[in-house]
Amino acid sequence: MSLGSAGVITILFSLNMASVLILLSLSPSDSYSISVKDGFFNQTDSNQSNGTNGTVDNSYNNLLSLKILTNSLENRLQGAASMLEFAANLSEMRSMPNATMLNTTLETLHGIPPNSDLHKRMIAQNVISYYPEIAGISFIMPNGDTYFMEPYSLQSNQTKNNLAFRDYFQGAIASKNTYLGDIITSTSSGLKRAIIAVPIFADSTDKSGVLTGVLVGSINLSLLNNELQSLNLSQGQRIVYVDSNDTKIADSDKRFSANNDESFSNLRSFQNAIEGKFGSTVEQVNQEKMFVSYYPMDAIQNRWIILWMDAAY
Numbered sequence: 001m002s003l004g005s006a007g008v009i010t011i012l013f014s015l016n017m018a019s020v021l022i023l024l025s026l027s028p029s030d031s032y033s034i035s036v037k038d039g040f041f042n043q044t045d046s047n048q049s050n051g052t053n054g055t056v057d058n059s060y061n062n063l064l065s066l067k068i069l070t071n072s073l074e075n076r077l078q079g080a081a082s083m084l085e086f087a088a089n090l091s092e093m094r095s096m097p098n099a100t101m102l103n104t105t106l107e108t109l110h111g112i113p114p115n116s117d118l119h120k121r122m123i124a125q126n127v128i129s130y131y132p133e134i135a136g137i138s139f140i141m142p143n144g145d146t147y148f149m150e151p152y153s154l155q156s157n158q159t160k161n162n163l164a165f166r167d168y169f170q171g172a173i174a175s176k177n178t179y180l181g182d183i184i185t186s187t188s189s190g191l192k193r194a195i196i197a198v199p200i201f202a203d204s205t206d207k208s209g210v211l212t213g214v215l216v217g218s219i220n221l222s223l224l225n226n227e228l229q230s231l232n233l234s235q236g237q238r239i240v241y242v243d244s245n246d247t248k249i250a251d252s253d254k255r256f257s258a259n260n261d262e263s264f265s266n267l268r269s270f271q272n273a274i275e276g277k278f279g280s281t282v283e284q285v286n287q288e289k290m291f292v293s294y295y296p297m298d299a300i301q302n303r304w305i306i307l308w309m310d311a312a313y
Helices: 051-090 099-109 117-132 153-154 165-173 221-229 267-272
Strands: 007-016 019-026 133-138 144-152 194-203 212-219 237-243 248-251 277-287 288-299 302-309
Touching: 007 099, 051 117, 051 133, 051 194, 051 302, 117 133, 117 144, 133 194, 144 153, 153 277, 165 194, 165 212, 194 221, 212 221, 221 237, 221 248, 267 277, 267 288, 267 302
Parallel strands: none
Antiparallel strands: 007 019, 133 144, 133 212, 194 212, 237 248, 237 302, 277 288, 288 302
8 A cells, every 4th residue: 555645636627607727736745755864763752762672673663654654644634625725715616605595495405405506516526526535515604504515415414504513613713724623423424524624705815804604624534544454564553543632533453443432642652742742652552561653743733643553562
């Protein structure tokens, strides 16, 4: 499996007034140059310095792999955010939503009808088609009411019509910038998702102007699970992604991947990574002594943690 993917994504949106060509170039996440002189390996956990040469070698190799995973994941989340930001700045998306229509259909359709405001829906459909990490897109009104969801099946299955209570909505409104929310269970799909929210302004150059809505993209975490589980790890090794609230995002071990109640906040490695540190240590994980390498991942304004646990160190 390749830990990163390079390339150029070209998207053609066919709209009534014009065709918008988006050329998004993503830096290859597997092209990072890592060397000792960069200081990458100069930060070590105090426990590591007391280990054997084999333990130090394990730490070196694990941290190198974690850095590659971190860069790849950061690039993918930033790529999704950039795609949503571009879509939010298109004139068709910035045009005023039809609040009058929404008021008549919100309770019955959980948004506007499927054949309404097609320019906005078409943009959302194309982003989903060309960026598989984004499982769904929602347009949320400034008061939190759902204007539409794509695919429409998400809208028809929605169980809450107003999403003003979500942290991603509040964060995007307060910061007036792209916001990566906490891991949630979607009210439309019932699946665990990471959410990226982008505020939409009538004038794309004036963030103090009229807010017309918030464009929201839900990240398909099952892709991250599948990728971790496809890694050729040795027996007793496990890699997990965890958010800053101790919610597991993805797990390389299928036996534990469905366990959403598993906690890592009591681990020294987790606490160190939350503080922005990286390194390795030996500690108890699920009542088993393990060698744990840890690395923080900063994406947008949020922080995720990557842990590599090895019982056979």
